[in-house]
Amino acid sequence: MVSRRSEDRAAPARQSKSSARIHGAIAHDLGVAIVSGQYKPGEILPTEIEFSERLKVSRSAYREAVRTLAAKGLVESRPKTGTRVTPGTRWNLLDPDVLAWFFEAEPSPELVNGLFELRLIIEPTAAAFAAERRDAQQLTRMREALMRMERHTVATPEGRDADREFHAIILEATGNPPLICLASTIGAGVHWTTIYKARKDELPRDPMPAHWKVFDAIAAGGPDDARSAMEALVRAALRDTARALKRTGHSGQPRQARTG
Amino acid sequence: MVSRRSEDRAAPARQSKSSARIHGAIAHDLGVAIVSGQYKPGEILPTEIEFSERLKVSRSAYREAVRTLAAKGLVESRPKTGTRVTPGTRWNLLDPDVLAWFFEAEPSPELVNGLFELRLIIEPTAAAFAAERRDAQQLTRMREALMRMERHTVATPEGRDADREFHAIILEATGNPPLICLASTIGAGVHWTTIYKARKDELPRDPMPAHWKVFDAIAAGGPDDARSAMEALVRAALRDTARALKRTGHSGQPRQARTG
DNA sequence: CGGCGCTGAATAATCAGACAAATGCGTTGA
DNA sequence: TCAACGCATTTGTCTGATTATTCAGCGCCG
Numbered sequence: 001m002v003s004r005r006s007e008d009r010a011a012p013a014r015q016s017k018s019s020a021r022i023h024g025a026i027a028h029d030l031g032v033a034i035v036s037g038q039y040k041p042g043e044i045l046p047t048e049i050e051f052s053e054r055l056k057v058s059r060s061a062y063r064e065a066v067r068t069l070a071a072k073g074l075v076e077s078r079p080k081t082g083t084r085v086t087p088g089t090r091w092n093l094l095d096p097d098v099l100a101w102f103f104e105a106e107p108s109p110e111l112v113n114g115l116f117e118l119r120l121i122i123e124p125t126a127a128a129f130a131a132e133r134r135d136a137q138q139l140t141r142m143r144e145a146l147m148r149m150e151r152h153t154v155a156t157p158e159g160r161d162a163d164r165e166f167h168a169i170i171l172e173a174t175g176n177p178p179l180i181c182l183a184s185t186i187g188a189g190v191h192w193t194t195i196y197k198a199r200k201d202e203l204p205r206d207p208m209p210a211h212w213k214v215f216d217a218i219a220a221g222g223p224d225d226a227r228s229a230m231e232a233l234v235r236a237a238l239r240d241t242a243r244a245l246k247r248t249g250h251s252g253q254p255r256q257a258r259t260g
Numbered sequence: 261m262v263s264r265r266s267e268d269r270a271a272p273a274r275q276s277k278s279s280a281r282i283h284g285a286i287a288h289d290l291g292v293a294i295v296s297g298q299y300k301p302g303e304i305l306p307t308e309i310e311f312s313e314r315l316k317v318s319r320s321a322y323r324e325a326v327r328t329l330a331a332k333g334l335v336e337s338r339p340k341t342g343t344r345v346t347p348g349t350r351w352n353l354l355d356p357d358v359l360a361w362f363f364e365a366e367p368s369p370e371l372v373n374g375l376f377e378l379r380l381i382i383e384p385t386a387a388a389f390a391a392e393r394r395d396a397q398q399l400t401r402m403r404e405a406l407m408r409m410e411r412h413t414v415a416t417p418e419g420r421d422a423d424r425e426f427h428a429i430i431l432e433a434t435g436n437p438p439l440i441c442l443a444s445t446i447g448a449g450v451h452w453t454t455i456y457k458a459r460k461d462e463l464p465r466d467p468m469p470a471h472w473k474v475f476d477a478i479a480a481g482g483p484d485d486a487r488s489a490m491e492a493l494v495r496a497a498l499r500d501t502a503r504a505l506k507r508t509g510h511s512g513q514p515r516q517a518r519t520g
Numbered sequence: 521c522g523g524c525g526c527t528g529a530a531t532a533a534t535c536a537g538a539c540a541a542a543t544g545c546g547t548t549g550a
Numbered sequence: 551t552c553a554a555c556g557c558a559t560t561t562g563t564c565t566g567a568t569t570a571t572t573c574a575g576c577g578c579c580g
Contacts, residue, residue: 064562071328071329072331078573079530079532079571080573081530093441110435118436125381176373178353178354178375178378317535320533339561340545341544343560
């Protein structure tokens, strides 16, 4: 995010490069500015006219960006009052974009710990459900994913894709749509944005045995075994993630927001 | 939602009554239409010009509504292609508005069961965390909430508010922001929209003993006791909710969406 | 003295119409 | 057969004006 003048807290202006939907870029930058505390809850943003002029975009593009943020609970607009940053308790922390915006800036330890805790609740339970409900075809796909992961190792994009897919199939096997939504959001937001940023020589030790244990338990149809195996796997992953977070300070590297 | 002509699947037009932000009303109606399956995933909405004319609103108002839906993952717009309903796996099921829209229409049993399951995972764990982390002041507030609930009973709005507050304080005591966000969303979406729609004579039996058990465990600092007490409480509530859902078919009664 | 309605100004909300950018698709030429 | 080109379509953006809301201040009345 580039500010031309120091008093501009969120004034990236339109990227002259190529195209990039403008309202999406503004929503992204403003969202990051809000979750990172550059605009504090209760604070009122400049008027539409002033802000859109400062950003060098039309009022309509700016307004569409604000609608996006309002949909995620970050701001609230009222005539005469203006657009106000809502209290943090109203933010949709589980929105994929909001989570991504947090991790682009410096997520608070409170948030990171909270997500870790949540993941530690959700994923083992999902594995237990999967052990009870998976069908033969899902089992086959899990095995294939793990074999692909083993062949490529997590040091490669292919290996990481296979890892992701393994977890995705487990979630799918739960047959619980909100759980699937939740777990993939958290997984995408926390785990993959950090652990794989580690330097190659700091990659976690061979994760395959832990993965195979989860698979075996699910294949055997043992929910308790699946739960504990997955808990061990997640704990190991979280240790690595925490280490990476502590080392880098934050996850850095902006990514493309899905919205827009 | 009023349709003037039968071929209009989502054409409530602007409410001539009072005021109501137009883009918010459109987002609401279109959102309900999408989650209820009137527009199916993969389907492409009419062009902005056509749809906005049909709704009798300006293109900009319609576009802002679409931005809101896109922010929640329900649709996706691209030049030349149009605005397409995204596959259900990409919807933010845990967005409070999306959840509310589901419950305005007929939520699928799959979704309802999924939410129940999720709640049964989350809330007992939250109670366990609360038992370990609550401070004296939170304990006092919990007791006051329960006493207020006892005094008014859940048959009154005051009693229900006290019930809500009790659960909210427990969540607050976990100190886990994503968990707070998640649990309040699910609680708002599932529980309160259904159970309290039951006829007075079908209200659940005295919920106070179960509530006091949860409180006692949290006060005593026993996470395991708190977990099992809360699990019992939630199970009872879910039974009542399931009964109400089965009887009414769905939760009916549209409510005001928060967005806009 | 206190509450209540009126008035005005500030701001978001909506509208209308034009132009720009992107992109899927058919056409055309090698 | 296939690649490059151009066209039509649709969303994206811009401009400027008008409308609706609502907060704050003031005066009036009880």
